[in-house]
């Protein structure tokens with residue numbers, strides 16, 4: 487199911503900065519990584535989806551709705567976790583999240599119940615009556631996540647949810663986002679300038695650079711198309727490389743390894759046969775899956 491669709495989406499801010507340029511993308515339900523270096527246009531994309539800023543030209547639909555003209559309907563179905571710290575220090579998480587639930591239109595009791603539930607989901611149930619000012623950065627990030635969940639949205643837009651967290655905090659936040667996406671059946675767009683980070687928890691990826699679409703696809707399609715066989719023989723590496731090249735296979739050396747892109751299942755058998763014919767001691771033959779980050783050029787991932 488398509489949840490977000492854009493057509494030639496362009497945003498130029500006053501002063502002539504083009505934050506998004508002719509962005510056309512169809513986003514399927516799931517956990518989606520929106521990646522790009524700082525300034526690539528991620529926050530602008532999110533703000534357009536929420537109806538917080540209007541596109542200069544082009545079209546955007548969220549659940550088939552236009553965020554410019556159908557803002558309330560879009561916001562009823564979308565939860566937003568902003569990038570920056572926006573929490574009042576002198577109220578408790580329970581009060582704050584309840585208040586935002588009320589602003590979303592929930593009656594008082596329902597807002598209180600939903601706030602407790604959302605705070606439980608993010609692991610803050612026990613601490614919910616403490617003032618936010620005394621929370622750690624990780625806890626504050628989780629309060630921001632809880633307020634995005636309070637009105638039971640179908641889609642979460644998370645702007646750099648791991649910002650300011652140490653490695654353990656990042657891992658915990660990413661696991662939480664993954665769990666929310668998978669266990670609650672909510673779609674999640676996770677913005678990050680760290681490709682390697684979101685790749686682990688996402689079903690698909692939208693990569694943008696300087697406001698332009700670099701790539702959008704399912705992670706499995708990005709990595710699946712690029713499987714390689716890694717072959718290592720204890721001796722005779724040169725001979726084997728020569729034999730495989732003669733079989734029209736593309737061979738690259740990586741230390742003692744020979745890497746052969748897997749284009750057909752018969753490649754696997756061909757390598758085994760070549761090793762046997764040369765009577766070489768096979769040390770290993772395994773299939774490697776590229777990490778998504780390896781699929782982008784150094785320039786594309788500069789700062790990622």
Ligand SMILES: Nc1ncnc2c1ncn2[C@@H]1O[C@H](COP(=O)(O)OP(=O)(O)OP(=O)(O)O)[C@@H](O)[C@H]1O
Nearest residue numbers: 499500503505522523524525526527528529530531
């Ligand atoms: N309100 C604004 N007025 C003028 N320029 C803006 C405004 N908001 C963003 N920009 C510019 O638009 C470009 C894209 O910014 P945006 O915040 O969307 O990128 P980003 O990928 O979210 O980066 P970051 O992670 O640093 O927030 C940047 O060059 C930024 O300086």
